[in-house]
Amino acid sequence: MAELHFFTGTMDSGKSTLALQTNHNHAARGRVGRIFTANDRGGNAVLSSRLGLSHDALDVASDFDFWKYVVDSLTKGDRIDYLICDEAQFYSADQIDQLAKLVDELQIDVFAFGILTDFRSYMFPGSARLVELADRMHVLQVEALCWCGKRATHNARVENGTMVTDGEVVVPGDVADNPQVATKVTYEVLCRQHHRRHLTAARAKAVSLQPEPLPFD
Numbered sequence: 350m351a352e353l354h355f356f357t358g359t360m361d362s363g364k365s366t367l368a369l370q371t372n373h374n375h376a377a378r379g380r381v382g383r384i385f386t387a388n389d390r391g392g393n394a395v396l397s398s399r400l401g402l403s404h405d406a407l408d409v410a411s412d413f414d415f416w417k418y419v420v421d422s423l424t425k426g427d428r429i430d431y432l433i434c435d436e437a438q439f440y441s442a443d444q445i446d447q448l449a450k451l452v453d454e455l456q457i458d459v460f461a462f463g464i465l466t467d468f469r470s471y472m473f474p475g476s477a478r479l480v481e482l483a484d485r486m487h488v489l490q491v492e493a494l495c496w497c498g499k500r501a502t503h504n505a506r507v508e509n510g511t512m513v514t515d516g517e518v519v520v521p522g523d524v525a526d527n528p529q530v531a532t533k534v535t536y537e538v539l540c541r542q543h544h545r546r547h548l549t550a551a552r553a554k555a556v557s558l559q560p561e562p563l564p565f566d
């Protein structure tokens with residue numbers, strides 16, 4: 350029985366790596382798949398992992414129709430056993446419905462990978478639909494960590510060193526290698542408490558370095 354899988358975790362939790370590994374394992378057994386991504390940080394239509402691996406992919410634009418693409422391919426005589434769908438948070442709810450239909454009606458396995466929530470901590474529409482429809486949800490085992498050492502559960506957006514909670518939802522970018530030198534839009538993973546308090550690593554460090562206030566006499 351084909352299934353719709355949703356693999357989720359914060360940014361930097363290894364989703365793209367797992368997507369490439371999943372493709373490798375199925376292809377190694379002779380199965381034929383297609384790889385999709387949207388707004389990938391490696392550039393258009395490349396599924397790239399921070400571990401350095403990458404693979405050509407098909408770009409999922411807002412008007413892309415998964416059902417039509419697969420039916421057209423099968424009609425031409427192509428074989429498709431599974432789909433790898435990275436950055437699935439950017440897909441529309443309709444596109445996730447098309448994926449579920451491919452699983453149910455054409456017995457094609459779908460492995461979708463994406464973050465659950467945006468920088469404001471609200472669910473992306475594509476991820477919400479995946480939660481509603483997936484046969485199985487998997488939370489990534491490799492935990493990304495907040496600067497405090499707790500498991501990171503939230504994705505913060507940092508603009509010129511300051512965490513923001515207003516702005517466009519879709520702003521592709523990367524987690525900063527060094528949050529101290531963030532000078533443009535970057536992301537930082539945080540635990541819920543520090544996301545709520547807007548306490549990024551840089552701000553926590555700045556606060557801890559401030560001299561004690563002088564006592565009033």
Ligand SMILES: Nc1ncnc2c1ncn2[C@@H]1O[C@H](COP(=O)(O)OP(=O)(O)O)[C@@H](O)[C@H]1O
Binds near residue numbers: 360363365367491493
């Ligand atoms: N130099 C490194 N050595 C070992 N692991 C690394 C290194 N750089 C990145 N990683 C691993 O890669 C993960 C990010 O992988 P990636 O698939 O790009 O994540 P995601 O798609 O979830 O953002 C990190 O959480 C870390 O485990």
Ligand SMILES: Cc1cn([C@H]2C[C@H](O)[C@@H](COP(=O)(O)O)O2)c(=O)[nH]c1=O
Binds near residue numbers: 360
């Ligand atoms: C939180 C958040 C993220 N994004 C973008 C930033 C990255 O390009 C991707 C996530 O990629 P990853 O492989 O999981 O690291 O999403 C965004 O556009 N808006 C957001 O709120």
